[in-house]
Amino acid sequence: MLLCCRACRTMFSRLWGRGVRLLSAPEATAATAFQSPTPLPPTWNPDNRQDHTIPFPFSGASGMRAVMVEVIPLNIRPFTMAPWLFSSSQPRDYSLPNSSWSSEMQKLYEHYNNMCEVDTEGGNKVKGAWRRLPSYNSCLEYVTGGQGGSKVLQQEARLFTRNIEEQGAGFEYVVFMKKHEKTCICVFQPGHLLEGPPGYVHGGAIATMIDSVTGTHATYLSGLIMTANLTINYRSPIPLGSVVLVHSSLDKVEGRKAFISCQVTSSDGSKLHTEATGLFLKVDVRHLLGA
Numbered sequence: 001m002l003l004c005c006r007a008c009r010t011m012f013s014r015l016w017g018r019g020v021r022l023l024s025a026p027e028a029t030a031a032t033a034f035q036s037p038t039p040l041p042p043t044w045n046p047d048n049r050q051d052h053t054i055p056f057p058f059s060g061a062s063g064m065r066a067v068m069v070e071v072i073p074l075n076i077r078p079f080t081m082a083p084w085l086f087s088s089s090q091p092r093d094y095s096l097p098n099s100s101w102s103s104e105m106q107k108l109y110e111h112y113n114n115m116c117e118v119d120t121e122g123g124n125k126v127k128g129a130w131r132r133l134p135s136y137n138s139c140l141e142y143v144t145g146g147q148g149g150s151k152v153l154q155q156e157a158r159l160f161t162r163n164i165e166e167q168g169a170g171f172e173y174v175v176f177m178k179k180h181e182k183t184c185i186c187v188f189q190p191g192h193l194l195e196g197p198p199g200y201v202h203g204g205a206i207a208t209m210i211d212s213v214t215g216t217h218a219t220y221l222s223g224l225i226m227t228a229n230l231t232i233n234y235r236s237p238i239p240l241g242s243v244v245l246v247h248s249s250l251d252k253v254e255g256r257k258a259f260i261s262c263q264v265t266s267s268d269g270s271k272l273h274t275e276a277t278g279l280f281l282k283v284d285v286r287h288l289l290g291a
């Protein structure tokens with residue numbers, strides 16, 4: 001897909017974070033070598049982990065800034081985008097440690113991060129079972145298109161879980177994915193702005209985190225998805241400022257449907273706070289565009 005006009009940008013803004021990533025300059029150059037798009041697989045199969053790139057010729061149509069984006073319907077990597085390609089400064093990755101993180105949160109982050117794949121000096125990747133998923137609050141501000149473009153892109157929009165600027169006040173979390181076992185784990189430290197009952201986390205905030213983690217998981221597995229159903233049982237309250245784990249696991253896939261279950265536990269796993277099941281439906285781009 002080439003971001004060359006307002007229509008492209010509108011579509012891009014709606015896909016952002018849902019299976020679209022920006023191509024780096026070398027990748028974009030390489031993509032122009034393709035004469036025809038890679039055909040998409042007829043059926044969704046999460047075991048088929050091949051990436052599919054749909055490149056179109058790279059050009060500066062209508063004099064606007066044009067960028068290549070890659071659409072990856074399978075093995076989605078929704079957070080591996082590079083919006084700083086369009087800005088002199090790199091956007092903040094909210095999944096990295098900050099000073100509001102408790103020592104427990106930091107320790108759990110290091111525990112999972114140490115099991116992730118890492119880049120070595122030679123540029124080779126050392127394989128690890130886990131992968132940290134970077135997280136941004138919005139990328140649209142980095143895709144500039146003048147005033148008209150800004151309106152179309154809804155530049156004020158922010159990801160719900162990343163829209164509280166004060167560190168530690170809202171949702172502090174990091175998601176790791178265990179690549180071959182179809183599980184995700186999120187280390188979550190709820191801040192004081194998420195209060196429900198005195199001293200405890202609001203049920204809606206817990207639901208938000210469950211939807212975000214399982215939704216991210218489903219997106220990673222299948223591409224564009226929407227939550228169709230989320231059933232939640234609250235078993236024990238979560239103290240504000242504590243650190244909990246959100247476990248997400250794929251139960252089964254039936255056609256367009258992905259069934260995912262989720263448990264929120266204390267950081268040592270001994271206490272069950274919340275359990276949930278979710279149904280995610282793979283949708284066509286046109287569904288998001290309201291067509």
Ligand SMILES: CCCCCCCC(=O)SCCNC(=O)CCNC(=O)[C@H](O)C(C)(C)COP(=O)(O)OP(=O)(O)OC[C@H]1O[C@@H](n2cnc3c(N)ncnc32)[C@H](O)[C@@H]1OP(=O)(O)O
Binds near residue numbers: 159227229282287
């Ligand atoms: C960055 C972090 C990631 C965050 C991820 C967050 C994800 C979200 O929160 S998404 C926002 C909340 N969700 C929504 O707004 C969705 C609104 N709903 C919709 O858009 C549509 O109803 C949608 C897409 C779910 C389904 O519509 P559509 O694709 O037309 O499916 P439809 O043809 O009706 O049904 C397909 C199948 O699913 C089943 N189905 C649909 N909805 C449901 C449901 N709620 N419960 C159970 N089954 C359902 C149908 O029965 C049908 O089954 P079968 O094929 O066996 O007959």
